[in-house]
Amino acid sequence: MRTWIVRRKLFDRIKRTQGMRCHWCKCQIKRIPLGYRGALDDDHATLEHLTPIMEGGAKYNRRNIVLACNRCNNARGGATGRKSAERLAAIRSTKGGGDG
Numbered sequence: 001m002r003t004w005i006v007r008r009k010l011f012d013r014i015k016r017t018q019g020m021r022c023h024w025c026k027c028q029i030k031r032i033p034l035g036y037r038g039a040l041d042d043d044h045a046t047l048e049h050l051t052p053i054m055e056g057g058a059k060y061n062r063r064n065i066v067l068a069c070n071r072c073n074n075a076r077g078g079a080t081g082r083k084s085a086e087r088l089a090a091i092r093s094t095k096g097g098g099d100g
């Protein structure tokens with residue numbers, strides 16, 4: 001199956017179960033980059049794995065996948081697992097500034 005079809009199905013399910021909100025900062029997701037590759041602006045969401053695949057997380061299990069806005073995704077950077085959770089907790093606690 002083509003990857004983008006899998007992604008679209010995942011998005012559909014996640015939209016229904018989690019809503020169109022960033023898992024981390026709870027901001028409203030405006031656009032979903034289906035089939036889109038390359039740089040994303042802040043309005044776009046990305047799919048994030050709660051448990052990184054490198055650490056044994058399921059790639060296409062929606063329980064392991066959340067929507068995240070591009071800002072949170074960037075903030076998370078290369079950090080995985082506990083480290084990324086710590087970073088994102090810091091973001092949430094400082095939320096309120098910026099153009100949010």
Ligand SMILES: [Zn+2]
Nearest residue numbers: 022025069072
């Ligand atoms: Zn976010």
